[in-house]
Amino acid sequence: MEKSSITIAVIGLALLAPVASAQTPNVAPTITATLAGDVTLIPSNSDQRVKDASGVVVWLSRLDLAHLARANAENQQHFRVVQHNKRFEPSLLVVPVGSTVDFPNLDPWFHNVFSLYQGKRFDLGLYQAGAQKSIRFDRPGPSYLFCNIHPEMTGVILAVGSEFFATSDKAGHYSVAGIPPGRYMLHVWYESATAETLQALERLVVVDSGNPLFTAIAIHVTKPMHSEHKNKYGEKYDPDAVKTVY
Numbered sequence: 001m002e003k004s005s006i007t008i009a010v011i012g013l014a015l016l017a018p019v020a021s022a023q024t025p026n027v028a029p030t031i032t033a034t035l036a037g038d039v040t041l042i043p044s045n046s047d048q049r050v051k052d053a054s055g056v057v058v059w060l061s062r063l064d065l066a067h068l069a070r071a072n073a074e075n076q077q078h079f080r081v082v083q084h085n086k087r088f089e090p091s092l093l094v095v096p097v098g099s100t101v102d103f104p105n106l107d108p109w110f111h112n113v114f115s116l117y118q119g120k121r122f123d124l125g126l127y128q129a130g131a132q133k134s135i136r137f138d139r140p141g142p143s144y145l146f147c148n149i150h151p152e153m154t155g156v157i158l159a160v161g162s163e164f165f166a167t168s169d170k171a172g173h174y175s176v177a178g179i180p181p182g183r184y185m186l187h188v189w190y191e192s193a194t195a196e197t198l199q200a201l202e203r204l205v206v207v208d209s210g211n212p213l214f215t216a217i218a219i220h221v222t223k224p225m226h227s228e229h230k231n232k233y234g235e236k237y238d239p240d241a242v243k244t245v246y
Helices: 065-072 195-200
Strands: 004-016 033-043 057-062 077-079 082-084 088-089 091-094 099-106 111-117 122-127 132-137 140-148 155-159 164-167 172-177 182-189 203-207 217-220
Touching: 057 091, 057 155, 077 111, 091 099, 091 132, 091 140, 091 217, 122 132, 122 172, 182 195
Parallel strands: 077 099, 091 155
Antiparallel strands: 004 033, 004 217, 033 172, 057 164, 057 182, 082 088, 099 132, 111 122, 111 140, 140 155, 182 203
16 A cells, blocks of 8 residues: 655744733733644655645644533534535534534535544435534544435544644645643644554643744555445445436
């Protein structure tokens, strides 16, 4: 199986101190940090960089379990994954654990949304054009999205136990802003990497001063796990049904 290498360079951790309001002179300013970096994808059999370095998720989870449990319980955020032109848009969505995702069907035909791998397991059933169904992602991890009618529809929702996350763009840039002082665990996710490889990338990050942090992370990756998939019944898609106009 062809392997590649990802190098993630964290450029720096800059502390920002907003000016305290004149009306509240006794309140200390809130110090926050921004974690920024670059992602580089390098095939193992070539020295050429992959042009599209998007889809790598970086997040910081606080090592304060009480804070994490409280944040998950209070999280009521709403997100959307649109079904349009037989695609999930966006194809990759990162949400804090406890968030609700709406799945509106904007196509003129029926759709189905199901996920049977890791993360949140669910099946929203078949629903018509203009309808919308929702699901709460209360478990951390990736949920791989499929449609039981259209095999070309694939997507991922990654639920993380943090509000501090970012996804790399095509140029490989990412930035996580608004990080308060504390001790965090750095996590990285990429669809083409194994769980063991991703776990080996975890490391401690301490935000306590304006000193910049520099680090580099390299991982070997495989081809996407779900490039070929079966329907929600564990069977191959019916080729005759796939040829239909809906």
